Structures are given as structure tokens and as C-alpha cells.
Amino acid sequence: MSGHSSYNPTNPVAKWLDSRLPIMRFSKEHLMDFPTPKNLNYWWTFGAILAFMLVVQIATGIVLAMSYTPDAALAFDSVENIRRNVNYGRIIQATHAVGASMFFVAVYVHIGRGLYYGSYKEPREVLWILGVLIFVLMMATAFMGYVLPWGQMSFWAATVITNIFSAIPIIGDPLLQLLRGGFAVDNPTLKRFFSLHYLLPFVIAAVVALHIWALHVPGNNNPVGVEVKSSHDTVPFHPYITMKDLLAIVLFLIPFAWFVFFAPDILGHPDNYKPANPLITPAHIVPEWYFLPFYAILRAIDFDMWFISAKLGGVIFFGGSILVLFFVPWLDGSKTRSGTFRPLFKPFYWLFIFNFFLLTYLGAQLAVEPYSTLSKISTAYYFGYFLIILPIVSRIETPNPLPASISESVLGKGGS
Ligand code: HEM
Structure with a gap:
């Protein structure tokens, strides 16, 4: 949906620029x-919140990288140094670490909104797919970021999660070695994770640009769908939505x-200190809270299935559990x-939301009864949904x- 252009540059410099690079016209x-x-509710503000969070993470991350040292012997102390000695280091480090959590709160709300209001449906399938791609990139970025302070949980989470790759037949082991830069998680792992952790947010930013582009072709969905x-049904983005x-x-x-x-470490x-x-x-290796639902699904399969080992299963x-999200536009035929x-x-939707919270809870529990059985039921509902x-x-x-008023227009006939 593209609006009728109301950009009419009057001064000669703006006219000159417009005929060469119509960036002002594009922005307008x-x-x-x-x-x-007109009828968007506050669930539609989370896209902007996410864009804001991406900027916060990139800005604080760039400043942190000025004092962080990606070396297994120095990384932990360099983070402590940032927290204790670097000017404003405590706030910048806390903003980045807490920011990762807040970013995930926002993305889960954003995805939940899309699932409820059917925002993935035709003609917004590509918009949705790009969103799921962003989510995958966010998970990879957050995981590698968590390894950087080189605390106990950083190291062991890296060991457990990279080990997942070894379950893949044939290419699993070489892939694992490539990822770790050796046979075990060590200095080369830290170096490549730092490099990729710095790179991926910019890849995310590029995919977000495509995401917004794909949004601006059909325009927003809205609460009535x-x-x-x-x-009559719309308002200009500025000043109303801004x-x-x-x-x-x-x-x-x-x-x-x-x-x-007040609670930067909560x-x-x-163990990561x-x-x-x-x-x-x-004693108990757990990922960050935002990975717990998927971690619960990973652990729920603790039995062999025919020729598939429990680990590969x-x-x-x-x-x-992530892949299925790409296909939602075609699974929901409504x-x-x-x-x-x-x-x-x-x-069923609200049960899915409840189940997602349950998976989060279960991912943090020991792999013993009754949690093991509950995780299997919860995993079954996730996929069954x-x-x-x-x-x-x-x-x-x-x-x-x-x-009747809605079938005429979003807000009814004659809305101003
Ligand atoms: C860095 C992460 C992301 C950013 C910055 C972002 C940004 C945005 C923005 C600004 C909008 C328009 C405002 C709104 O509807 O809230 C939007 C819409 C949308 N996003 Fe995202 N998004 C992100 C991640 C995702 C993810 C992970 C998904 C899905 C898996 C997703 C799916 C959608 C959909 C379907 C819409 C259209 C909503 C509608 O018009 O009903 N986005 N996004």
C-alpha cells in the first residue's frame, strides 16, 4: 500500500537532491x-519497541566492545573491569544484558500478536517468514553473546548447545569442530563467537529492513483483520502512530x-559470576529464560525412536519447533x-500461550518426574497446535x- 506522494520540495537544494536521490520523498x-x-491497538506498538531495542543493543554492544577482550584468559576479568572501573560501564553492561531479555519479551509479544490476529495470512506470508528468520538470528546472537563473559554458565551452555550438532549424522562432527574451532569449547570458540556476535545484529538490521519493506507493500493488518x-480507515503514520x-x-x-x-543481575x-x-x-546447566521453552522440547525426547537416537530425536x-513457524501461513486455512x-x-490459542509458559517453567526444572512426563505432554501440544x-x-x-459496520470499513461508514 503506497500513499499518494505529498512531497513537494520547494527550496532548490531539496529539489536538486530529490531528482538525484529521492531519500526525503521516500522518508515522507x-x-x-x-x-x-485507525483501529490498531497497543499490541501493534511492539514492532517499534523491537526496532528501538535493536538500536539499544547495537549501541551498548559497540561501547562494550571497546573494553571487552575476547580471550579465554582475559574475557571474564575484562567484563568485571567494565562493571567496576570503566566510566558508566556498570550501566552500559547492565543495559545490554537486561536488554537481551527485554528484546525477547517484546519479540514473544510481537509473535503472539501475529498468531492471534492472523497477521501471517495472505498477503503477509513473506513478512511473517522474514520475522521468523529474524527470530532465529536473534536466538543465535543471544546465545553467542551469553558465552562472551566466559563464566561457568557461558562455558557449559556453549558446551551443551554446540554438542547438539554432533547428533546430526555424517556432517555433525566436522560441523561441531568447525563451530568450536577445535575438539572442545576453548579460546577459538570464544573468538569466533565474539566475531559472529558482533556481525549478526547488523544482519538482523538488514532483515528488519526487508521485514518493514514487506510490511509496507500490503500495509498493516489490524485487530478486526x-x-x-x-x-477513511487510515491515519498518517506521523504524528498518530509515531x-x-x-x-x-x-x-x-x-x-x-x-x-x-535495581536488579541488574536478577x-x-x-554460576555465571x-x-x-x-x-x-x-550441578544444573540451564540456558537463559528465553530459551527455556525450546530447551524443554529438546530434553523432552529422552527415548529412542526406531533408528533415531534420543539425542538426534x-x-x-x-x-x-522453530521450523514449523515458517509454515504457519499455510497450516492455518481460515x-x-x-x-x-x-x-x-x-x-486453543490461549491454551497454546499457557502451554508456552509451562514449557518455559519445565525447561528450568531437573529432568526428573513429573517434569519429564509433563514436558512430553507440553511438547506434544506445541506441535499438535x-x-x-x-x-x-x-x-x-x-x-x-x-x-455490519466492519464489513463496510474498519471503523464504519463515514469515519473521518
Ligand atoms: C528485531 C525484530 C523485529 C522487529 C524490529 C520488527 C519490526 C516490526 C514492525 C516495526 C512492524 C510494524 C508494527 C507492528 O505491527 O508492530 C512489524 C510487523 C510485523 N511483524 Fe515484526 N519485527 C521483528 C520481529 C518479528 C518476528 C520475530 C515476527 C514473527 C515471527 C514478526 C512478524 C511480524 C508481522 C506478521 C507483522 C505484521 C503485523 C500486522 O500488520 O498485523 N516480526 N514488525
Whole structure:
């Protein structure tokens, strides 16, 4: 959806630039005039919050890298030095570490919004796929970032998670060695993780640009899921959405700042405040909270399936739990986009959300009963939701009829 261009440069310099590089015209059309549905609710502000978080992570990361040393003998102390001696180092380091968590809070809300309102449906499939790609890149970036302080949990998480690759037949072992830069997690691993951790956020930024591009072709979905029909249904992005997004960012900053200033370490694991020691394995290795649902799925497969070992099975389910997200636009066949009008879909959706929290909880527990059995049930629901429930429900349910005013236009006839 592209708005009618209202950019008419008057001064000669702007005219000169416009005929050579119409960057001001582009910004006016896409950042200011872009027609946005009037009825977006606050769940639609999380895209802007995510963009803001990406900038925060890149900015704080670049400053941290000025004092961080990617060497197994020095990394831990260099982070301590940042926290204790470098000017404002405590705040910058805490902002980056807490920021990773806040980034994931925002992305889970953003994905949950998309799943509820059917934002992945035609014509926004590519937008969704790019989003899932961003999510995968975010996970890789966060995982490698967590290794950099070279604490006990950094080291052992790196060991456990890279070890996953060894389950892949034939190429698994060479791949593992390539990733680690040797037979075990060591200095070469730290060096390559630092290099990639610095690189990937810029790759994410590039994919975000494509994501926004793919958004600006069909325009936003909206809470009722009916495409906007005329300019009566939209408002210009600036000042309406810019101000709303700004307010949401400020509100989001309140818990963010609270963590940074009052509980900067609460989201981390105490073992990571001990230097890495390859000779002592922590009693209970757990990833950061935002990986727990997927970690629970990985561990849920603790039994061999025919010729597939438990280890490979876990890896397949772990990979599959992300892979399945790419196919959601085709698994959900409902013609009605918004969950608001889908009576059968709604309870299954909320059960999915509950189940996701449950998986998070289970990922943090020891692999003993009753957690092992619960993890299997929870994993079954995760996959069942996408592969069985969505396809069936979307084909058998009778959506609630849309209120007459909505079928006319998003806000009703004659909206201003
Ligand atoms: C760094 C991460 C991301 C950034 C900066 C980002 C940015 C944005 C922005 C600015 C919007 C428009 C405003 C909004 O609808 O909230 C948007 C929309 C959207 N995003 Fe993302 N996004 C990110 C990750 C993701 C992920 C991981 C997914 C899905 C897996 C996703 C799926 C979508 C969809 C489907 C829409 C269209 C929403 C609609 O119009 O209904 N995004 N994104």
C-alpha cells in the first residue's frame, strides 16, 4: 500500500537532491504519510519497541566492545573491569544484558500478536517468514553473546548447545569442530563467537529492513483483520502512530530501567559470576529464560525412536519447533484473519500461550518426574497446535459474522 506522494520540495537544494536521490520523498512517504489503520491497538506498538531495542543493543554492544577482550584468559576479568572501573560501564553492561531479555519479551509479544490476529495470512506470508528468520538470528546472537563473559554458565551452555550438532549424522562432527574451532569449547570458540556476535545484529538490521519493506507493500493488518478499504480507515503514520509508539516505548522503558538500576543481575544465573572452569561442571546447566521453552522440547525426547537416537530425536524436535513457524501461513486455512471472530480457535490459542509458559517453567526444572512426563505432554501440544489443531479448526469452524459496520470499513461508514 503506497500513499499518494505529498512531497513537494520547494527550496532548490531539496529539489536538486530529490531528482538525484529521492531519500526525503521516500522518508515522507514511508515514515510520515504511510497510511496506517485507525483501529490498531497497543499490541501493534511492539514492532517499534523491537526496532528501538535493536538500536539499544547495537549501541551498548559497540561501547562494550571497546573494553571487552575476547580471550579465554582475559574475557571474564575484562567484563568485571567494565562493571567496576570503566566510566558508566556498570550501566552500559547492565543495559545490554537486561536488554537481551527485554528484546525477547517484546519479540514473544510481537509473535503472539501475529498468531492471534492472523497477521501471517495472505498477503503477509513473506513478512511473517522474514520475522521468523529474524527470530532465529536473534536466538543465535543471544546465545553467542551469553558465552562472551566466559563464566561457568557461558562455558557449559556453549558446551551443551554446540554438542547438539554432533547428533546430526555424517556432517555433525566436522560441523561441531568447525563451530568450536577445535575438539572442545576453548579460546577459538570464544573468538569466533565474539566475531559472529558482533556481525549478526547488523544482519538482523538488514532483515528488519526487508521485514518493514514487506510490511509496507500490503500495509498493516489490524485487530478486526479486515483490509482497510479507503482513506477513511487510515491515519498518517506521523504524528498518530509515531506518538503512540513513543508512549509505548516510554512505558516499556519503565520495567527495563527498573531491572537495570535495581536488579541488574536478577535475570542472570549466579554460576555465571564464577570464571569458566572446564574441570567443574555446574550441578544444573540451564540456558537463559528465553530459551527455556525450546530447551524443554529438546530434553523432552529422552527415548529412542526406531533408528533415531534420543539425542538426534531431541535435536529434530528442537529444530522442528522453530521450523514449523515458517509454515504457519499455510497450516492455518481460515479465511477469517482475526482470532476475535474465531470462537473455536480462541480457546486453543490461549491454551497454546499457557502451554508456552509451562514449557518455559519445565525447561528450568531437573529432568526428573513429573517434569519429564509433563514436558512430553507440553511438547506434544506445541506441535499438535500447529500441525493438527490449526489445520483442522481453521477448516471446520464457523466464524462469528462480522458486525455490519466492519464489513463496510474498519471503523464504519463515514469515519473521518
Ligand atoms: C528485531 C525484530 C523485529 C522487529 C524490529 C520488527 C519490526 C516490526 C514492525 C516495526 C512492524 C510494524 C508494527 C507492528 O505491527 O508492530 C512489524 C510487523 C510485523 N511483524 Fe515484526 N519485527 C521483528 C520481529 C518479528 C518476528 C520475530 C515476527 C514473527 C515471527 C514478526 C512478524 C511480524 C508481522 C506478521 C507483522 C505484521 C503485523 C500486522 O500488520 O498485523 N516480526 N514488525
